[in-house]
Amino acid sequence: MEKTLEFKEWFIKNFSEFERNLNGEKTPGVHKLRKDALTKFKELSFPTLKDEDWKYTNISPLFKYNFSLDSSGKEISSEVISRFLFDEMEHSLIVFINGRFSKQHTKLLNLPEGVIVGSIADAIKEKNPIVEKHLGRYADHSNQIFTALSTAYTRDGAFVYVPEGKVVDEPVHIIFLTSADEQIITQPRNLFVADKNSQVTIIEHYVTDDEKIYFTNSVTEVVAEENAIVNHIKLQEESKAAFHIARTEIDQERNSNFSSLLFSTGAAIARNDINSRFNDEGSEATLNGLFIIEDEQLFDVHTLIDHAKPNCNSHEHYKGILDDKSRGVFNGKVLVRQDAQKTNAFQQNNNLLLSNNALVNTKPQLEIFADDVKCSHGATIGQLDDEAKFYLKTRGIGEEAARSILLHAFASDVLKFIKIKQVRDYLEEIISKRFN
Amino acid sequence: MLLEVKNLHASIEGNEILKGINLNVNPGEVHAIMGPNGSGKSTLAQVLAGREEYEVTEGEVIYEGKNLLELSPEDRAREGIFLAFQYPVEIPGVSNVNLLKTAVNEIRKYHGEEELDAFEFLTLIKEKMKIVELDESFLKRAVNEGFSGGEKKRNEIFQMAVLDPKLAILDETDSGLDIDALKIVANGVNKLKSKDKAIILVTHYQRLLNYIVPDFVHVLYNGRIVKSGGKELALELEEKGYDWIKAPSNSPKGGEKKVVTSN
Ligand SMILES: Nc1ncnc2c1ncn2[C@@H]1O[C@H](COP(=O)(O)OP(=O)(O)OP(=O)(O)O)[C@@H](O)[C@H]1O
Ligand SMILES: [Mg+2]
Numbered sequence: 001m002e003k004t005l006e007f008k009e010w011f012i013k014n015f016s017e018f019e020r021n022l023n024g025e026k027t028p029g030v031h032k033l034r035k036d037a038l039t040k041f042k043e044l045s046f047p048t049l050k051d052e053d054w055k056y057t058n059i060s061p062l063f064k065y066n067f068s069l070d071s072s073g074k075e076i077s078s079e080v081i082s083r084f085l086f087d088e089m090e091h092s093l094i095v096f097i098n099g100r101f102s103k104q105h106t107k108l109l110n111l112p113e114g115v116i117v118g119s120i121a122d123a124i125k126e127k128n129p130i131v132e133k134h135l136g137r138y139a140d141h142s143n144q145i146f147t148a149l150s151t152a153y154t155r156d157g158a159f160v161y162v163p164e165g166k167v168v169d170e171p172v173h174i175i176f177l178t179s180a181d182e183q184i185i186t187q188p189r190n191l192f193v194a195d196k197n198s199q200v201t202i203i204e205h206y207v208t209d210d211e212k213i214y215f216t217n218s219v220t221e222v223v224a225e226e227n228a229i230v231n232h233i234k235l236q237e238e239s240k241a242a243f244h245i246a247r248t249e250i251d252q253e254r255n256s257n258f259s260s261l262l263f264s265t266g267a268a269i270a271r272n273d274i275n276s277r278f279n280d281e282g283s284e285a286t287l288n289g290l291f292i293i294e295d296e297q298l299f300d301v302h303t304l305i306d307h308a309k310p311n312c313n314s315h316e317h318y319k320g321i322l323d324d325k326s327r328g329v330f331n332g333k334v335l336v337r338q339d340a341q342k343t344n345a346f347q348q349n350n351n352l353l354l355s356n357n358a359l360v361n362t363k364p365q366l367e368i369f370a371d372d373v374k375c376s377h378g379a380t381i382g383q384l385d386d387e388a389k390f391y392l393k394t395r396g397i398g399e400e401a402a403r404s405i406l407l408h409a410f411a412s413d414v415l416k417f418i419k420i421k422q423v424r425d426y427l428e429e430i431i432s433k434r435f436n
Numbered sequence: 437m438l439l440e441v442k443n444l445h446a447s448i449e450g451n452e453i454l455k456g457i458n459l460n461v462n463p464g465e466v467h468a469i470m471g472p473n474g475s476g477k478s479t480l481a482q483v484l485a486g487r488e489e490y491e492v493t494e495g496e497v498i499y500e501g502k503n504l505l506e507l508s509p510e511d512r513a514r515e516g517i518f519l520a521f522q523y524p525v526e527i528p529g530v531s532n533v534n535l536l537k538t539a540v541n542e543i544r545k546y547h548g549e550e551e552l553d554a555f556e557f558l559t560l561i562k563e564k565m566k567i568v569e570l571d572e573s574f575l576k577r578a579v580n581e582g583f584s585g586g587e588k589k590r591n592e593i594f595q596m597a598v599l600d601p602k603l604a605i606l607d608e609t610d611s612g613l614d615i616d617a618l619k620i621v622a623n624g625v626n627k628l629k630s631k632d633k634a635i636i637l638v639t640h641y642q643r644l645l646n647y648i649v650p651d652f653v654h655v656l657y658n659g660r661i662v663k664s665g666g667k668e669l670a671l672e673l674e675e676k677g678y679d680w681i682k683a684p685s686n687s688p689k690g691g692e693k694k695v696v697t698s699n
Contacts, residue, residue: 385525385527387525388525388526388527388530390487390488390509390525391521391524391525391527391579392527392535392538392539393486393508393509393510393513394485394486394509394510394512394513394518394519394521395513395535395536395539395595395599396510396513396514396539396540396542396543396546396599397510397513397535397538397539397542398508398510398542399508399510401538401542402510405530405534405535405538406527406530408529408530409527409528409529409530409578410529412529413528413529
């Protein structure tokens with residue numbers, strides 16, 4: 001408890017210094033947002049197992065460390081960055097090193113007119129009206145202490161804006177690389193806004209070149225305006241000693257289509273909150289995820305789909321492969337409000353335990369207040385299918401290869417949703433390396 | 437001799453299913469194993485393929501001079517044993533082509549041969565597909581997933597054709613097939629037949645044996661081979677059922693259990 005207070009105090013004490021060090025990024029609007037968030041941060045407490053939303057995720061190991069804000073300005077070679085690129089994929093690349101935008105590694109393609117892909121710190125400095133309008137509007141910091149912390153310390157992150165009617169053909173690949181000698185905290189603050197009839201694919205990619213202890217506390221706000229299509233892929237390959245707490249808030253307007261794919265292998269403790277709100281009719285949200293963990297890793301995903309309006313569809317499918325003593329938590333809440341008639345909401349969570357000591361807590365949470373809706377959910381926790389493995393072996397396929405084939409098959413259900421072959425290949429490769 | 441099964445006893449979950457099987461198979465031979473439901477035919481097939489759930493409590497199996505029971509299922513396959521399952525397993529997410537490619541190359545690796553390149557593999561696959569008259573789109577489908585009964589059986593024969601085993605054990609590959617599909621399956625098996633290979637056919641029906649003529653027919657009853665004969669035995673069984681076959685003198689008292697005739 002004391003540790004938790006100390007941890008909190010540090011951020012309260014350091015706030016003024018943090019703000020002083022911002023040059024030019026201290027516009028009145030964002031300054032107010034930070035101040036408000038700090039006030040909330042002071043009032044809120046860090047969650048414990050007694051909090052319903054954190055019942056299975058013991059976050060207390062986080063408070064053992066004194067994380068500091070990085071000020072090293074460390075140089076990273078392009079060789080390191082290239083390890084995380086997808087082979088032969090045309091894309092725009094933005095890189096953040098220890099939370100700060102790296103102009104050196106950023107390479108943008110020729111983007112359609114008006115499209116912005118860059119650092120949110122720059123956009124704040126330039127008083128970008130899109131940022132002023134949207135930043136902090138969706139990820140409510142009044143009741144979530146990690147969001148309050150992130151918001152108070154809003155500094156840098158990715159900003160993507162696609163104006164009305166524009167289609168960004170090539171994916172935007174955002175790399176967040178943490179590489180520090182000290183135990184640092186980075187708090188990427190991302191904002192993706194897709195205006196009416198626009199389309200974009202954004203890959204949020206968290207990586208490290210070292211297996212160190214650090215803390216990533218990220219908040220991503222996504223706005224899909226009317227008829228916009230946003231494909232969001234998040235790859236979390238943090239250090240296995242790191243902490244990764246991430247919140248993604250999606251605001252969906254009429255006839256918009258948002259899809260999210262979360263692929264997660266890293267971090268000692270990874271907690272993801274993914275919340276999508278249908279503000280108007282005719283929208284669709286697809287949330288898929290695959291996590292692969294081992295040792296004592298903990299992976300937690302909490303999703304909320306708020307069917308506030310009629311005629312919207314949501315599909316969720318999260319899968320986990322757990323080895324050793326690792327633990328998985330899935331909590332999928334679907335809220336169908338009273339006038340959200342003709343809602344379709346499907347949810348599925350399947351887990352594969354490779355060890356007797358691995359554990360999964362899975363919980364669908366359907367709260368339905370409308371009467372003309374189709375909702376379903378299902379969860380499974382099982383082992384590798386021995387029948388299938390034997391069948392493969394009788395065809396001359398060895399233990400290792402049989403296992404690998406079956407694990408790939410398990411994963412393929414989710415990976416098939418990734419339309420970009422190069423990304424799929426990259427992930428297949430990770431899976432192959434992990435299981436061969 | 438290719439396969440020599442000597443006094444084989446096997447149990448599962450403490451129940452003895454095979455109670456002393458003796459069977460000799462020479463290269464070039466076709467053996468049919470018949471017998472009522474639950475007599476242990478699939479158990480024998482699965483034990484030969486190496487299913488670990490069965491415990492071999494007595495006896496031995498010699499395959500090409502080697503102790504077969506010491507080999508892992510995959511090594512048995514690599515040494516040339518193929519089991520066509522009575523109930524082929526569905527494997528969602530794994531395509532037929534992926535299974536075959538991995539299988540072919542794992543077997544080649546075992547024998548110190550180079551892997552087939554994409555072209556060589558495809559040539560092989562296409563040639564063998566013709567035998568079972570399967571459409572090419574079938575290759576991309578997940579193994580047995582959503583296949584009709586007949587497709588599953590044809591798929592087993594297709595795999596057999598590709599892997600080209602020395603000893604093929606077909607567990608009721610004919611069951612549930614219409615006559616056209618049966619002919620396709622029989623044709624696939626006959627293509628494999630050669631003087632240095634052998635086939636064990638587990639079947640309930642004489643029908644298949646019109647197309648694949650066996651050298652020997654054995655009746656498996658209550659975990660033992662209680663009668664062996666030539667191809668006429670199958671006709672006789674078809675006509676009279678199994679009731680007339682008395683267990684040999686060392687078997688449990690006659691009439692202890694009503695044997696169900698299957699048809
Ligand atoms: N897991 C198991 N536990 C206990 N008994 C089993 C198990 N599996 C099979 N058996 C029993 O073993 C006996 C032999 O089964 P097997 O499948 O080998 O028969 P079969 O001759 O192939 O029958 P069929 O003609 O119906 O295919 C049956 O009595 C069956 O109930
Ligand atoms: Mg059987």
